[in-house]
Amino acid sequence: MSGGTGMSEQQQARGHRAVVTDAGRPLPVRTPTPGSVTILPTPTALHEDAVRRAGGTLTALGEDTRGIVWLDASDPDGLQDALTTAPGVTWVQLPFAGVDAFAHLIAEHGDRVLFTSAKGAYAEPVAEHALALTLATLRVLQKRARTTSWSREPEGTSLYGRHVVLIGAGGIALEYLRLVAPFDVRVTVVRRSTEPVPGAERTVTTDQLDAVLPDADVVVVAAAMTADTSQLLGEHQFAIMPDHARLVNIARGGLVDTDALVDALRSGAITAAGLDVTDPEPLPDGHPLWSEPGALITPHQADTPEMVAPLLAERVATNVRAFLGGDGTGFVGVVDPAAGY
The missing domain is CATH 3.40.50.720 (NAD(P)-binding Rossmann-like Domain)
Incomplete structure (x- = not known):
């Protein structure tokens, strides 16, 4: 048995799991309109697969976009531009548990757009x-x-x-x-x-x-x-x-x-x-x-990209299923615009 691979194999077998605290809570906005999903600003195969696995349809940003999966927490202005380009968007998945970088967007669009975060995922x-x-x-x-x-x-x-x-x-x-x-x-x-x-x-x-x-x-x-x-x-x-x-x-x-x-x-x-x-x-x-x-x-590395990517992909899949369900149930990580998280 190789002494250098045992822990890695065990970690892959167990993996990390989300800790969901808000399943089943009422949405702060009306139920999002189901439709095509756009991954921005740079799609990854992992998150594209998550959308498809959940039954979603991927599309380029435009009039047909109803949901956005936003992967870059450092570029809130880019998300603002995307929401302007696609006014039909009714749901946005943010990449991190903390949403303070997007607070102004949540305040501006939170009356018509459901924002979900990765809270609990990591x-x-x-x-x-x-x-x-x-x-x-x-x-x-x-x-x-x-x-x-x-x-x-x-x-x-x-x-x-x-x-x-x-x-x-x-x-x-x-x-x-x-x-x-x-x-x-x-x-x-x-x-x-x-x-x-x-x-x-x-x-x-x-x-x-x-x-x-x-x-x-x-x-x-x-x-x-x-x-x-x-x-x-x-x-x-x-x-x-x-x-x-x-x-x-x-x-x-x-x-x-x-x-x-x-x-x-x-x-x-x-x-x-x-x-x-x-x-x-x-x-x-x-x-x-x-x-x-x-x-x-430590340099803000309590979770690394290798830890985060599959957890965010699972969160994306979960919320795409809820998004396509059309009845407002099943969303997790819902952001309350009034509370700011």
Whole structure:
């Protein structure tokens, strides 16, 4: 047996799965009109196959286009042009879980176009990365990775029995809850509503965030980026967190005040931060976070293209089936224009 291929074969056999949290919910707009689908800006064979597998018909962008699968999160202006060119479009599939780059389009067209995102589709790989950053910062790997000599100082904290404050209750949060369950952690979920979250000890609303931070060992940010959540964690929040607390952010950099985070790490207000996202992003060379001993930074790669592509293809297939069904049921990852995610 080859020792170098076993893990790869197991990974291919299992693969990642979506964590769907909104199946069956009412649509925020009238039921989309079924019709031909256009993949933009650059179609791929994988996503074309997904549309066909679901029974869809592919067409060039034009008057016959009723659905758009948009694959480029960095080009919202291109999608705006596409919607202008094809005014008959009633459904748009966006490529990522976060839709903040398309917020202006959702606000402008959300009264007639159903937008669906990839929320929940990438939950497993991102939650896995969040767990990795959690364990790494607790075990001071951000420091160990930089050292060039053998340390005699015992350092590190166990995750077992700790209190985790988890901001967000989407697919990533639910998968993270599943992953940390064996560590017997106490989890407080912070979300827009007090609706209980399976696996969490308690659930509080966002306005109660400051009330739960003073007892947090780990704070994990897994919320959507909206006008209401911008810089949700700033100078005051870091000041009231315990000095041994760790921050993990795998959502959006703008949810955290970067300058305040740098100050908190330098002053010892918190011990460490594991960040897959930053503000600004990409984080410029020479930024203080790069040289901050308490910071562990990964370059927004909690999920890689190899992980994402098949998951997005499955989401496309699911929503094409719903689109062609014509009764408004079966869509997942529906974006609420009022909420912004």
